[in-house]
Amino acid sequence: MPINHDTSFLDHMPQNCAVQFLDRVESSPDREAFRFPRGEAWESVTWRQAGDRVRRLAAGLMALGLESEQRVGIAASTRYEWILADLAIMCAGGATTTVYPTTGGDDTAYILGDSESRFVFAEDESQLAKLRDHREELHGIAKVITFDDTLADGEWVISLEQLAELGDGYLTEHPDAIEQVTKDIQPDQLATLIYTSGTTGKPKGVRLLHRAWVFEGEAIKAQDILHEDDLQFLWLPMAHSFGKVLLSTQLACGFATAIDGRVDKIVENLGIVKPTFMGAAPRIFEKAHARIVTMQASEGGAKEKIFKKAFEVGVKVDRLQREGRSVPLLLKLQHGLFDKLVFSKVRERFGGRVKFFISGSAALNAEIAEWFHAAGILILEGYGMTENAAGATVGHPQDYKIGTVGHAFPGTEVRIGENDEVQLKGPHVMAGYHNLPDATAEAFTEDGWLRTGDKGAIDEDGFLHITGRIKELFKTSGGKYIAPPAVEAKFKAICPYVSQFMVFGAERNFVSALITLDPDALAAWAAENGMEGASYTELVRSEKVKAMVGEYVDELNQQLNRWETVKKWELLDHDLTIESGELTPSLKVKRNVVEANNKDLIDGFYS
Structure with missing residues (x-):
C-alpha cells in the first residue's frame, strides 16, 4: 500500500530543537516522557517533570556564561541524564558535542579541543579521569558537570544538582530567560557537533543544524509511523546520530521512552519494558536470531524438529502473502498451529508488543529479516549517515520491502550518481565538517548533493537498495x-x-x-x-x-x-x-x- 508522502509539514515545523521540546512539554504535560532504571526498579517522569528539570539545568548553563552556539561536550553512556544534558544545552542556545564513553583519553581531548567546548558533562570517574589527564590541553573548559554527585569538588567539577541550583538563582533574576533564548535560535544555527569515529585518521566533526534534527522528527511524524501511545526502548549510543534522531522523533510524536544503555541487558529489558518499537544495529538482531536458533538446537529431538518445521512453513507463508498470492488451506492450518507453538514464544522474548524494530547503521541480512518476519516481527530498515542527521530513507509499516531501506523521507531527494553512488539532498544534510573546508568540499558534488560513498539502486517502486560501500x-x-x-x-x-x-x-x-x-x-x-x-x-x-x-x-x-x-x-x-x-x-x-x-x-x- 503506497504511502502518501505529503510535504506540507515543512511549512509548520518548530523553529528549533528547544522549541520542539518545549512545545511537547506544553502539549503533553502529564503524559509519561521517560522511564529509567534506579537500582532494580524503573522510575518514570512526565513531560512536565522533564521540562522543569531541563529548564533548571539550561538556566544553570546560562548562569555559567554559555553563549549562543558555544559547544558543550557530553561524555557519557546512554541514560536519562544524557538526554537532560542535551536538551538543556539546546534550551540554553548552545550546541552539543558528543563523545562516546569508550573513546580514549587522547581522542576525547582532541574532540573537546577541536570543537572548542566550554563545558563538559562527564558521567563518572572514568570520564572525569580522561579530562583531568588532559587538563592542560583542555584549558578552554571552564566547568565539568558530573552525573555522579560524589565527584564534585566545588571548583572545576560540579554536580548536576549544583548546576540546577545555579539555574534556580538565574531564573529568579531572569524568569523569562529560557523563552527569550529559545525564541531567538534560528533554524540554521548549530545544534550538534558529532565526531564520526573515522576508520582512518582523526575523527571529523559533523556540523548539524537545528533544522536538520527538527526535520528528522517531523518527517517521521508526517509519515504516521509512530504515535503518542507507543513506547520506545532506547539503548543505542546517544553519541551516535541514530540515537539522537530517535530523540527528535520522540519530541515530534510524543511517545514515552524507556532508557538503558547497557547492551548486555537489552533482551532482559525488552521482556520487562514490553516496548512497541526499538532501534538497533543489525548485530543485535543477528545475536538474538543466533541465540534462539542455538537454544532450540541444544534441546534437540521433537522440539527442534517442530521449531525447524515452523520456520520452514512460516517463511513459505510469509513469501506467498508478501507476493499477494493465496495461502493453501493445509499450509494456513499448519501456520496457525506453529504460531501458537513457536512464533508466539519468539515474540514473547521481545516483550510481546513489538509493532516493529528499526534497523540502521549497517546492512541487515535479508534472510534474518525474513526469519523474524515469519515469526510475526517486522524489522524496518532505515538508511542514512551522520552527515545527514542519520535518517535519509526508511521502510513504512504499511509499505516496505525486505532487503531494501525504504523510500526517501518526504521533503528530501535521493539519486544514484556516478559509480552507482547514493547521493542525498534535503534539510537534513550537514552544514559541513568543523574546521575542514577541503573535506567539506569533497563531501559534496558540484551541484550540491551529499556523497554517501555507498553503492545503491532505486527499483521501479522507488525503494532504495544498498549494495555496499564503493571503497569496499x-x-x-x-x-x-x-x-x-x-x-x-x-x-x-x-x-x-x-x-x-x-x-x-x-x-x-x-x-x-x-x-x-x-x-x-x-x-x-x-x-x-x-x-x-x-x-x-x-x-x-x-x-x-x-x-x-x-x-x-x-x-x-x-x-x-x-x-x-x-x-x-x-x-x-x-x-x-x-x-x-x-x-x-x-x-x-x-x-x-x-x-x-x-x-x-x-x-x-x-x-
Missing part, C-alpha cells in the same frame, strides 16, 4: 568484482555461532576470510560438546570447533558464484571489540584496522 568492493586478480558485505551477510544467516566474518582478496587470485565467533554462543556449544570450561582461545584453536565452522563455510560456498567462494579461512583468537579499536561504537567493523592487525595471517593465505 574489490577485484580479484582474475578480474571479478566481489562485494564483501553480500558474502559476509550470507554467512551470518547460515552460522549461528559467528560474530564477524570478513572476506579479503583484492588483486589476489582467490577469496579468503577471517572469522570470529560469538563468545556466548560458543560457550553454549562447548557445554553441549564436552568442552565446557575451555577458554575462547582454546575453543577456536581446537580441531572440533574448526571442523564445525568448516561445515558452515562449505555450506556458504554452495550458495556463491565460483569466483566468490572462500578458499582459505582462519578463526581469530579473540572477538572484535570497540575497546580493541576494531569496531566503531556503532558496532561497524573497521575493516582496514582488522586487515592491518592480521596482515601476516592474510598474506600467509596466498604465499
Whole structure:
C-alpha cells in the first residue's frame, strides 16, 4: 500500500530543537516522557517533570556564561541524564558535542579541543579521569558537570544538582530567560557537533543544524509511523546520530521512552519494558536470531524438529502473502498451529508488543529479516549517515520491502550518481565538517548533493537498495568484482555461532576470510560438546570447533558464484571489540584496522 508522502509539514515545523521540546512539554504535560532504571526498579517522569528539570539545568548553563552556539561536550553512556544534558544545552542556545564513553583519553581531548567546548558533562570517574589527564590541553573548559554527585569538588567539577541550583538563582533574576533564548535560535544555527569515529585518521566533526534534527522528527511524524501511545526502548549510543534522531522523533510524536544503555541487558529489558518499537544495529538482531536458533538446537529431538518445521512453513507463508498470492488451506492450518507453538514464544522474548524494530547503521541480512518476519516481527530498515542527521530513507509499516531501506523521507531527494553512488539532498544534510573546508568540499558534488560513498539502486517502486560501500568492493586478480558485505551477510544467516566474518582478496587470485565467533554462543556449544570450561582461545584453536565452522563455510560456498567462494579461512583468537579499536561504537567493523592487525595471517593465505 503506497504511502502518501505529503510535504506540507515543512511549512509548520518548530523553529528549533528547544522549541520542539518545549512545545511537547506544553502539549503533553502529564503524559509519561521517560522511564529509567534506579537500582532494580524503573522510575518514570512526565513531560512536565522533564521540562522543569531541563529548564533548571539550561538556566544553570546560562548562569555559567554559555553563549549562543558555544559547544558543550557530553561524555557519557546512554541514560536519562544524557538526554537532560542535551536538551538543556539546546534550551540554553548552545550546541552539543558528543563523545562516546569508550573513546580514549587522547581522542576525547582532541574532540573537546577541536570543537572548542566550554563545558563538559562527564558521567563518572572514568570520564572525569580522561579530562583531568588532559587538563592542560583542555584549558578552554571552564566547568565539568558530573552525573555522579560524589565527584564534585566545588571548583572545576560540579554536580548536576549544583548546576540546577545555579539555574534556580538565574531564573529568579531572569524568569523569562529560557523563552527569550529559545525564541531567538534560528533554524540554521548549530545544534550538534558529532565526531564520526573515522576508520582512518582523526575523527571529523559533523556540523548539524537545528533544522536538520527538527526535520528528522517531523518527517517521521508526517509519515504516521509512530504515535503518542507507543513506547520506545532506547539503548543505542546517544553519541551516535541514530540515537539522537530517535530523540527528535520522540519530541515530534510524543511517545514515552524507556532508557538503558547497557547492551548486555537489552533482551532482559525488552521482556520487562514490553516496548512497541526499538532501534538497533543489525548485530543485535543477528545475536538474538543466533541465540534462539542455538537454544532450540541444544534441546534437540521433537522440539527442534517442530521449531525447524515452523520456520520452514512460516517463511513459505510469509513469501506467498508478501507476493499477494493465496495461502493453501493445509499450509494456513499448519501456520496457525506453529504460531501458537513457536512464533508466539519468539515474540514473547521481545516483550510481546513489538509493532516493529528499526534497523540502521549497517546492512541487515535479508534472510534474518525474513526469519523474524515469519515469526510475526517486522524489522524496518532505515538508511542514512551522520552527515545527514542519520535518517535519509526508511521502510513504512504499511509499505516496505525486505532487503531494501525504504523510500526517501518526504521533503528530501535521493539519486544514484556516478559509480552507482547514493547521493542525498534535503534539510537534513550537514552544514559541513568543523574546521575542514577541503573535506567539506569533497563531501559534496558540484551541484550540491551529499556523497554517501555507498553503492545503491532505486527499483521501479522507488525503494532504495544498498549494495555496499564503493571503497569496499574489490577485484580479484582474475578480474571479478566481489562485494564483501553480500558474502559476509550470507554467512551470518547460515552460522549461528559467528560474530564477524570478513572476506579479503583484492588483486589476489582467490577469496579468503577471517572469522570470529560469538563468545556466548560458543560457550553454549562447548557445554553441549564436552568442552565446557575451555577458554575462547582454546575453543577456536581446537580441531572440533574448526571442523564445525568448516561445515558452515562449505555450506556458504554452495550458495556463491565460483569466483566468490572462500578458499582459505582462519578463526581469530579473540572477538572484535570497540575497546580493541576494531569496531566503531556503532558496532561497524573497521575493516582496514582488522586487515592491518592480521596482515601476516592474510598474506600467509596466498604465499
